[in-house]
Amino acid sequence: MSDWLELELAHRLAPAEAPGELWERVESGLGKSARMGFGGLGDVKRPRRSLWTAWSLAAMATVALAAGALWLADARDPGLDIRQLAARESHLAAPLDLYSSDPLAVRRWLRAHTGLDVPLPPATAVKLEGARVVRHGSERVAAIEYRVGRDTVTLLVARADPHRPLPPHGARLAAWQARDQMYALAGANADRVEAGCQLCHASL
Amino acid sequence: MVLDRTESELLAACRRGERDGFRELFELYKDKVYSVALRFAGQPAEAMDIAQDTFLKLFSSLADFRGDSRLETWIYRLVVNRCLDHRRRSRRWLPLGEAFGSTLRAKGDSLENVLRQERNGRVQQAVEGLPPDLRIAVVLRYTEGMSYDEIAEVLGCAPGTVASRLHRAHKLLERSLASLNGGEHV
Numbered sequence: 001m002s003d004w005l006e007l008e009l010a011h012r013l014a015p016a017e018a019p020g021e022l023w024e025r026v027e028s029g030l031g032k033s034a035r036m037g038f039g040g041l042g043d044v045k046r047p048r049r050s051l052w053t054a055w056s057l058a059a060m061a062t063v064a065l066a067a068g069a070l071w072l073a074d075a076r077d078p079g080l081d082i083r084q085l086a087a088r089e090s091h092l093a094a095p096l097d098l099y100s101s102d103p104l105a106v107r108r109w110l111r112a113h114t115g116l117d118v119p120l121p122p123a124t125a126v127k128l129e130g131a132r133v134v135r136h137g138s139e140r141v142a143a144i145e146y147r148v149g150r151d152t153v154t155l156l157v158a159r160a161d162p163h164r165p166l167p168p169h170g171a172r173l174a175a176w177q178a179r180d181q182m183y184a185l186a187g188a189n190a191d192r193v194e195a196g197c198q199l200c201h202a203s204l
Numbered sequence: 205m206v207l208d209r210t211e212s213e214l215l216a217a218c219r220r221g222e223r224d225g226f227r228e229l230f231e232l233y234k235d236k237v238y239s240v241a242l243r244f245a246g247q248p249a250e251a252m253d254i255a256q257d258t259f260l261k262l263f264s265s266l267a268d269f270r271g272d273s274r275l276e277t278w279i280y281r282l283v284v285n286r287c288l289d290h291r292r293r294s295r296r297w298l299p300l301g302e303a304f305g306s307t308l309r310a311k312g313d314s315l316e317n318v319l320r321q322e323r324n325g326r327v328q329q330a331v332e333g334l335p336p337d338l339r340i341a342v343v344l345r346y347t348e349g350m351s352y353d354e355i356a357e358v359l360g361c362a363p364g365t366v367a368s369r370l371h372r373a374h375k376l377l378e379r380s381l382a383s384l385n386g387g388e389h390v
Contacts, residue, residue, distance in 0.1 A: 005378055012327035013346040018238035022252060023230060026259040030226075105235050112349030 010113050014098060015105055082141070082175055086156045086184035089134060089143050096130035096145060106131050106144060110157075114140040116181060118157050126153070156184045211275050218266050226263055233276075234259075236348065237283045243343045244287040246332045254290050258283045273357065280344070280358040288336055323384065330380040338373040341366055 098109045103120035106128060110118050113133050120128065129145040134156070142157040160182040175184040214232075217225030234255070241254035261282055269278055331339055344355045352370075356363040 002374075002378060004384070005374060005381065008323075008327055008381065008384060009331075009342065009346040009377070012324050013243045013331065013343065015235060015239040015347055016242050018234040018255065019248070019252065022234060022238065022255055022259075023227070025252065025256045026230060026263075029256055029260045030263060100235060102232075102235055108349040112346060 014113075015100065015109055017099060082156055082158055082182050082184040085134065085136060085141065086154060086175070086186035089154050089156060089186070095132070097132040099130040101128045101130075103128060110142045110144075114142045114157075116140075116142050116157055116159070118142055118144065118181075120144065154186050156186075158182055212271075215266065215269070215275065218263070229262075230259060233279050236276075237279065239347050240280070240283045240343055241287060243328075243331070243347045244339060245290065246328050250290065254283065254286045257290070258286045261286065277354075277357055280348075281360075284340055284344075284358060287340060326384065327381065330377050333380065334373055334376060338369050338376070341369040342373045342377075345370060 097113070098106065100106055100109070107118055107120055110116055110131055110133075127147040129147055129152075131142060131144045134141040134143050136158075139158060144155045144157070146153045146155070158181065160177050160180055175182065177183070214225055214229055218229055237258050238251055238255045241258070242248060242251035245251050245254060258279075262279060269275065273281075331342060334342065340359070341355055344350045344358060350358070352363045352366045355366045359366065
């Protein structure tokens with residue numbers, strides 16, 4: 001298939017966010033079903049508190065495991081300076097291509113638009129905002145944005161070059177490599193450089 | 205896997221009739237369901253109908269879900285079936301009028317916005333012109349980013365059939381959208 005058509009379809013058929021009133025419509029439909037005797041939400045109970053606790057613990061464990069695996073991974077430098085790109089992107093405040101706080105939706109969208117597989121753990125103290133594609137020459141780099149309080153943090157992901165080592169962390173940037181992908185993290189707020197660390201270390 | 209365990213707990217909560225369980229399940233899948241519906245049907249009003257039907261069907265038939273496939277796959281099957289059923293039941297009214305209206309309602313009135321709307325409209329119209337079985341394969345591929353195997357699982361056909369449908373869809377789309385080739389990307 002032609003590249004231009006692939007790009008057009010991926011761009012124009014991108015996922016959309018469901019309107020807020022969808023739940024109201026579903027709920028009202030369920031109410032009608034219940035009145036007609038098909039079950040519904042009429043007789044509902046409060047969920048157990050332990051469900052939330054288990055979910056929070058699971059999310060924290062996933063984040064901790066992902067962070068550990070990434071930081072222990074062998075570091076190498078790519079042809080592309082991903083840290084420089086991350087610093088630039090974090091200050092651009094460019095509009096996102098996809099606005100979603102659903103880690104699975106962002107992962108699928110990035111896979112379709114960059115070919116990169118970026119497993120994103122469920123956010124804890126941070127809010128996933130969405131993603132966009134940054135074009136660097138012929139390379140497509142995934143840019144994922146988070147909000148940490150009032151700060152914006154950008155996580156860049158690109159394919160790694162196994163022949164070039166990644167330089168050590170800078171004062172305001174973290175970069176690492178895991179498997180065949182490299183990552184760089186940058187915050188837009190120079191006064192709160194630790195904001196990006198909260199993606200993995202929620203208690204900081 | 206953590207997510208699977210959480211999903212099974214969520215399913216159990218829904219089966220017990222817990223309102224918050226339904227809401228959580230809805231929040232997890234609302235964008236996926238709505239996206240498939242919107243890109244298949246083309247119009248937000250139709251997409252809302254399809255998405256509503258899908259969730260009503262989902263909540264009323266949770267007891268039937270035996271876990272033979274992943275919950276996500278099952279939900280995709282539900283929305284795909286609703287899309288195909290909806291198409292059989294309804295005919296679209298004044299599609300050009302609605303497209304024109306959404307262009308006028310677009311935020312900002314810059315030339316770039318108008319061009320983007322026009323381009324989006326043409327691609328959407330070309331996709332809507334595809335036969336339903338090809339169109340749904342295109343939507344699952346490009347909106348949801350599914351592999352051929354994943355699409356085959358949702359549609360209940362062989363991966364080779366998916367490849368063939370996508371190949372036919374690409375040929376038809378290449379022909380109907382040829383004039384977009386080489387234009388500036390907005």
